[in-house]
Amino acid sequence: MRKVPSRPFDRCSCHVQAAIECTLPAQAQRSVGGRMQSVKSVSPRTMALVLALLLAMGTPAMARELRLSHQFGETDARHRAARVLAAELRKHRPDLTLSLHPNSSLGVQPEQQLDALIEGKVDLAILPMGYAAAKYPELAIASMPAIPASAENAALLRGSEFEDLLQAFCDERGFRILAWWWFDGGTASRKRRVSSPGSIKGLAARSGGGEAFHTVLAAAGARIARMSADKMNESMQGDALEVYQGSYEALVNYKLYEVAQYATIGGYSAYVTLVPILISKKTWDDLGPEAQAELSRAADASTIFMEQTQREAEEMTASRFSASKAQVEPLGFEDYAAWAELAKNTAWQDYRKVSPKAAELMNAMLRSFINARRSDGTPGEPPPK
Numbered sequence: 001m002r003k004v005p006s007r008p009f010d011r012c013s014c015h016v017q018a019a020i021e022c023t024l025p026a027q028a029q030r031s032v033g034g035r036m037q038s039v040k041s042v043s044p045r046t047m048a049l050v051l052a053l054l055l056a057m058g059t060p061a062m063a064r065e066l067r068l069s070h071q072f073g074e075t076d077a078r079h080r081a082a083r084v085l086a087a088e089l090r091k092h093r094p095d096l097t098l099s100l101h102p103n104s105s106l107g108v109q110p111e112q113q114l115d116a117l118i119e120g121k122v123d124l125a126i127l128p129m130g131y132a133a134a135k136y137p138e139l140a141i142a143s144m145p146a147i148p149a150s151a152e153n154a155a156l157l158r159g160s161e162f163e164d165l166l167q168a169f170c171d172e173r174g175f176r177i178l179a180w181w182w183f184d185g186g187t188a189s190r191k192r193r194v195s196s197p198g199s200i201k202g203l204a205a206r207s208g209g210g211e212a213f214h215t216v217l218a219a220a221g222a223r224i225a226r227m228s229a230d231k232m233n234e235s236m237q238g239d240a241l242e243v244y245q246g247s248y249e250a251l252v253n254y255k256l257y258e259v260a261q262y263a264t265i266g267g268y269s270a271y272v273t274l275v276p277i278l279i280s281k282k283t284w285d286d287l288g289p290e291a292q293a294e295l296s297r298a299a300d301a302s303t304i305f306m307e308q309t310q311r312e313a314e315e316m317t318a319s320r321f322s323a324s325k326a327q328v329e330p331l332g333f334e335d336y337a338a339w340a341e342l343a344k345n346t347a348w349q350d351y352r353k354v355s356p357k358a359a360e361l362m363n364a365m366l367r368s369f370i371n372a373r374r375s376d377g378t379p380g381e382p383p384p385k
Helices: 008-023 044-057 077-092 110-118 129-135 137-143 151-157 161-171 211-219 229-237 248-253 281-287 289-323 333-345 347-352 356-376
Strands: 064-069 096-101 124-126 175-179 182-189 204-207 243-247 262-267 272-274 277-280 327-331
Touching: 064 077, 077 096, 077 124, 077 289, 096 289, 110 124, 110 129, 110 175, 110 277, 129 137, 129 272, 137 161, 137 211, 137 272, 137 356, 151 182, 151 272, 151 289, 151 356, 161 175, 161 356, 175 281, 175 289, 182 248, 182 289, 204 211, 211 243, 211 333, 211 347, 243 248, 248 262, 248 289, 262 289, 277 281, 277 289, 281 289, 289 327, 333 347, 347 356
Parallel strands: 064 096, 064 124, 204 243, 262 327
Antiparallel strands: 124 277, 175 277, 182 243, 182 262, 182 272
């Protein structure tokens, strides 16, 4: 017969029972088969000692596992930043573990993750806000052309009126933003460098940012190209795609440096998007204040790591295109301001019309940038009002 190993609690109980028996008067230690028959003669003082012993020994803490789902590969910066989150949490809160599930390995597809979070089927997810905006259009504020002006510029929003307002919006819908990860981007083009809006006129272009970005590109005179991501390299070899706008990781992952002759990388950016870690409101509320604080501190550490990876991604992307003999230049302020002005009159205006809450979020973002610059003396011009 297979011997069943004793559980930690069983072993603890045996030690406690032995300790109790040692404290009892002799007449109360009579036992049958190792078990006490009576403890009626135990004095109040003895019972107090026993209770103190029980409290001192305690019982093993029950660990809780939180599952984080995402669509990205294990070498992606988002997965690596999630590993930082998990390691920091394990260091300071060993009873709360975070298991990572890349490549949609939990069977939850990217477009299904938000519903899974709200229903409590998944605890956390790294989710491009474009997917969330499909359900709640107001969330498109996190993927708006030409605002922020860079991922570094987005750091000015920390603790701002905008963050508070967006967090409250998410809370009311069953999830919240745990880590605010902003991603920079640029453009790769085959025929000529894309700088000002006028430079893209007549070219076939695609953006990884979604329809708001396509609205601005079309307003600049580009022809919007529709194809799946895995066809972009092939399409740029011909005339089907001449310009791609996307994150630095995307420019490299799609190997556009093999076919592009020009790249706009660094400086200001008309392409900055939020890809946050979201947590189920149900999971968050169940954790309690202390665990919430530790999880938030771990998330802050992951954000610092993510910011560093974005600086490295910019350098690596510029280096990769330069090594392929592409002409690489940053986006200057005047060209950025022209894109922002165009976005203000097209995509921003369309977004404001989504709902009163959307208009409130847009105004809060603009005010937060202006107030942050006034308070810390940050140089440079704010985005157009």
